[in-house]
Amino acid sequence: MMGGMKGMIVVCGLGCDPEREATLESLAALSGCVVRFCDAKPETSAWLELRVGALKVPRDAAEVLAAAREGLTGLAVWGHPTITSRLAREVLAAAEQDGVEAVVLAGISPISHAMAAGARALGWRADEDAGWTAAPEGEGPPAGAHPAALFDAAAGTVRVVR
Amino acid sequence: MSDRGERLLQRGRPAEACAAFTAAAKKDPSNPSLWLRVADAAFLAGRAANAARAAARAHALGGGDDTLRRALQAHLLAGDEASARRALKGRAGAEAAFWLAVLACRAARWAEARRLFLEAAAADPERLAERAGLFAAWAGHRAAGVARRSEARGISIVGLGWKRPRQATVGGLDALAGCRKLVAVANTLDDATRDLLCLFRAEVSAVAFRGSEAEAAAAARRALRAAAAGPAGTVTRGNPLVYGRFAARLVALARAKGLPVRVLPGVSSYEELAGVDRPGPEAPLGLELRNSHDAGTPGARAMAVFTPYSRSKGALPHRPALWFSSEGLARAPITRVSAAEAASMLARGGAPGILYYASSAKMPVPRLSFKADARLELIGAIELVSGARAARFVDPKDEYAAAARKLLKPFSGHPAVRLQAAFPAAFDFVERCELAHRLTPALEADAARFLPESSVTRAGGRAAVDAWFEALRDLSRASDFAAFFRSRRAALDKRAGKFREAAAAAKVLEDLEAYAGRPFDGTYEVRVSPYFDAERMLNAVWPSGGATRALVTVIGADAGGRDPEYYLRERLPGALWHQLAHGYFDASVEAARPALAGRHDGRATPSFGSWEQCVKEYVVIAVTARLLARSAGEAAQERFLNNGDADLFPAMPALIERLREFEGDRARWPRLAAFLPRLFEAFPAKA
Numbered sequence: 001m002m003g004g005m006k007g008m009i010v011v012c013g014l015g016c017d018p019e020r021e022a023t024l025e026s027l028a029a030l031s032g033c034v035v036r037f038c039d040a041k042p043e044t045s046a047w048l049e050l051r052v053g054a055l056k057v058p059r060d061a062a063e064v065l066a067a068a069r070e071g072l073t074g075l076a077v078w079g080h081p082t083i084t085s086r087l088a089r090e091v092l093a094a095a096e097q098d099g100v101e102a103v104v105l106a107g108i109s110p111i112s113h114a115m116a117a118g119a120r121a122l123g124w125r126a127d128e129d130a131g132w133t134a135a136p137e138g139e140g141p142p143a144g145a146h147p148a149a150l151f152d153a154a155a156g157t158v159r160v161v162r
Numbered sequence: 163m164s165d166r167g168e169r170l171l172q173r174g175r176p177a178e179a180c181a182a183f184t185a186a187a188k189k190d191p192s193n194p195s196l197w198l199r200v201a202d203a204a205f206l207a208g209r210a211a212n213a214a215r216a217a218a219r220a221h222a223l224g225g226g227d228d229t230l231r232r233a234l235q236a237h238l239l240a241g242d243e244a245s246a247r248r249a250l251k252g253r254a255g256a257e258a259a260f261w262l263a264v265l266a267c268r269a270a271r272w273a274e275a276r277r278l279f280l281e282a283a284a285a286d287p288e289r290l291a292e293r294a295g296l297f298a299a300w301a302g303h304r305a306a307g308v309a310r311r312s313e314a315r316g317i318s319i320v321g322l323g324w325k326r327p328r329q330a331t332v333g334g335l336d337a338l339a340g341c342r343k344l345v346a347v348a349n350t351l352d353d354a355t356r357d358l359l360c361l362f363r364a365e366v367s368a369v370a371f372r373g374s375e376a377e378a379a380a381a382a383r384r385a386l387r388a389a390a391a392g393p394a395g396t397v398t399r400g401n402p403l404v405y406g407r408f409a410a411r412l413v414a415l416a417r418a419k420g421l422p423v424r425v426l427p428g429v430s431s432y433e434e435l436a437g438v439d440r441p442g443p444e445a446p447l448g449l450e451l452r453n454s455h456d457a458g459t460p461g462a463r464a465m466a467v468f469t470p471y472s473r474s475k476g477a478l479p480h481r482p483a484l485w486f487s488s489e490g491l492a493r494a495p496i497t498r499v500s501a502a503e504a505a506s507m508l509a510r511g512g513a514p515g516i517l518y519y520a521s522s523a524k525m526p527v528p529r530l531s532f533k534a535d536a537r538l539e540l541i542g543a544i545e546l547v548s549g550a551r552a553a554r555f556v557d558p559k560d561e562y563a564a565a566a567r568k569l570l571k572p573f574s575g576h577p578a579v580r581l582q583a584a585f586p587a588a589f590d591f592v593e594r595c596e597l598a599h600r601l602t603p604a605l606e607a608d609a610a611r612f613l614p615e616s617s618v619t620r621a622g623g624r625a626a627v628d629a630w631f632e633a634l635r636d637l638s639r640a641s642d643f644a645a646f647f648r649s650r651r652a653a654l655d656k657r658a659g660k661f662r663e664a665a666a667a668a669k670v671l672e673d674l675e676a677y678a679g680r681p682f683d684g685t686y687e688v689r690v691s692p693y694f695d696a697e698r699m700l701n702a703v704w705p706s707g708g709a710t711r712a713l714v715t716v717i718g719a720d721a722g723g724r725d726p727e728y729y730l731r732e733r734l735p736g737a738l739w740h741q742l743a744h745g746y747f748d749a750s751v752e753a754a755r756p757a758l759a760g761r762h763d764g765r766a767t768p769s770f771g772s773w774e775q776c777v778k779e780y781v782v783i784a785v786t787a788r789l790l791a792r793s794a795g796e797a798a799q800e801r802f803l804n805n806g807d808a809d810l811f812p813a814m815p816a817l818i819e820r821l822r823e824f825e826g827d828r829a830r831w832p833r834l835a836a837f838l839p840r841l842f843e844a845f846p847a848k849a
Binding site: 013015019020022024027050051082083084085086089090092093096104105106107108111113115117119135161 | 295296297298299300302303306307321323324325327328329330331332333334335336401402403404413423424425426427428429430432433434436437438440441442443445446447448449603
């Protein structure tokens with residue numbers, strides 16, 4: 001723990017298909033936490049619990065932060081913490097304000113998930129694949145020529161549109 | 163060390179490097195480092211057994227944990243578990259426990275493996291906490307049960323993440339565990355990755371790939387050969403499909419051979435970067451990525467992904483990918499910059515935070531694109547099957563048309579075909595495109611994109627049009643037209659290439675941006691179809707919520723065939739400027755409605771149905787004429803203006819004069835929008 005910091009939180013992205021896309025570092029980090037929260041579908045939580053230990057469903061950012069002040073706390077979220085999770089962003093903002101050390105472990109974002117599912121490359125054929133957008137269902141995507149991965153973090157789904 | 167060996171290795175010539183290192187090692191046989199380099203080069207050259215012997219020799223000379231690790235890696239990558247066990251016999255300590263756990267993994271004794279990894283991590287946390295902790299997580303995952311079965315054949319392309327093996331995914335490793343052969347790209351083969359590959363009882367080999375197209379193709383062919391006898395896997399850094407020349411080649415090759423191919427994504431550089439950034443809770447969720455050849459687009463706020471491709475296109479150099487490491491990234495402040503600022507930073511040759519990122523789902527996508535459109539191709543294919551009788555329909559009579567006809571032939575009795583065949587003659591194919599290209603990609607009517615009443619009437623009324631749309635949706639689903647379109651898209655887009663190149667040569671976007679004094683922040687899609695009449699053009703301007711509107715033009719793939727020189731140099735750029743100017747200035751004309759109400763152009767009845775619409779046309783035609791004059795000469799302006807419509811625009815000469823005044827004093831008028839009130843004074847005031 002860094003000097004002057006009061007507690008620690010590890011925010012882990014589980015990817016868009018957690019049973020395949022959870023990273024080793026996320027599993028290892030969550031295993032080492034005193035308290036663990038999981039903001040994902042119940043099936044995902046059940047799968048994760050078998051691998052890292054008991055999980056709680058977070059009520060809000062304040063609850064997660066209160067646990068982090070007491071000891072090393074993990075928060076697992078669907079997708080990527082800073083791209084697809086409002087809760088993760090709230091926790092990170094509150095942690096910064098309260099002097100709680102926060103670490104983000106990146107997850108597979110809807111863009112990477114959609115690219116892999118379609119096996120379409122970014123940057124190999126610029127004419128076809130000049131860009132990608134990930135946006136929440138209902139909020140996007142912007143009008144544009146490149147593909148979009150629309151995600152619904154609550155449902156744990158990614159939909160690709162062109 | 164052998165400098166020659168290092169140079170050869172860097173040049174991708176591992177066999178010669180191996181010979182050079184061996185020669186050096188024989189001159190200095192008690193130097194374990196040299197024997198380790200022999201092992202490295204031998205493995206890359208496909209001589210795993212030689213690599214194992216060299217590594218064992220290095221360990222016999224060195225005797226420490228580092229050389230033990232290298233020797234065990236070499237034995238296991240060569241598939242020689244017996245030698246690995248002999249090397250471990252009688253050895254105690256954390257490193258030995260770690261390798262016993264690796265052997266347990268290879269034998270699928272997951273619980274034992276997890277326990278041994280955790281013991282190793284606890285015994286020597288400084289050296290082993292990370293790798294043993296990660297592998298304990300993997301073993302724990304396997305011990306908890308994996309529902310998905312391994313693939314019987316095909317190739318799995320697995321991304322190990324930006325920080326490997328920390329960001330290796332459980333699904334990626336599950337896929338590798340089901341493979342008989344594994345092919346690793348040589349530049350991934352650091353110690354940590356070698357440890358990881360040792361977890362699997364597969365035959366492991368390496369392919370050299372340093373970035374060139376030829377190397378990518380050769381490496382992909384080798385990987386594909388590995389998949390001939392059974393399930394195979396390959397590992398890459400980051401996400402296989404980002405900067406993914408090798409993976410993209412491999413996907414294409416596998417598909418061409420009908421071999422199942424799966425891509426297991428890894429955490430990429432942009433995801434790592436997003437993990438370091440801290441957007442506030444109020445910022446929109448999402449992420450947008452662009453290729454670096456788009457990074458110079460003014461007004462964009464996005465993260466650039468730099469690729470070898472864009473380098474070859476003369477865009478930004480590939481350097482940024484080399485500028486940050488995981489450690490550097492963690493220390494570096496994230497600076498949000500516009501794309502233009504980033505391009506400028508690159509041009510200056512160095513700055514932190516060159517990869518840039520903004521999570522803004524609301525960001526418009528500035529872009530002028532030329533491409534095929536599934537909606538137009540669907541109704542074209544239906545027209546082929548329904549007898550191709552619609553006026554202004556072009557049957558390309560080529561292999562593509564034959565394939566489309568073959569796809570839909572089983573559906574010749576489908577309502578979509580029958581309805582299209584029965585449409586009134588006045589509802590010609592161009593009119594059909596006019597309605598179809600306004601549908602959503604899912605072929606639904608879009609409330610924001612009105613259907614022109616005249617076209618709907620000619621089709622037989624709204625009920626007839628709605629029935630046609632419903633039938634289109636059904637036929638698209640039933641025939642899986644989307645898959646057909648995807649498979650043909652690259653070839654169709656290629657037909658749009660000459661238009662794309664002409665627009666680039668005429669600097670359509672750049673010239674208009676310079677003339678208007680502000681960046682183009684809307685979208686403009688030029689949809690090109692082989693079925694569309696080469697003499698016609700459809701245009702649409704839709705509000706997009708931003709400052710500039712969404713623009714669409716439809717043209718035929720053979721447009722300009724009669725006089726390509728004129729078409730590509732004047733006609734097409736003029737048409738694009740016309741549409742773009744609508745996007746730029748229509749809103750300004752609407753805002754000036756009160757001032758314009760007191761002016762006229764001398765005609766008793768304004769053209770285009772209303773004075774406001776008439777002024778919009780005046781503005782865009784005058785701007786287009788001046789851009790043509792500046793790009794192709796004053797004669798081009800005259801040709802453009804004297805096309806038979808001159809009587810519709812009696813005030814045009816006065817507007818052109820005012821624009822010359824604007825051009826002559828850009829210091830006073832940096833933006834054309836600010837000059838518009840003065841431009842409108844060219845219309846006489848009503849008495």
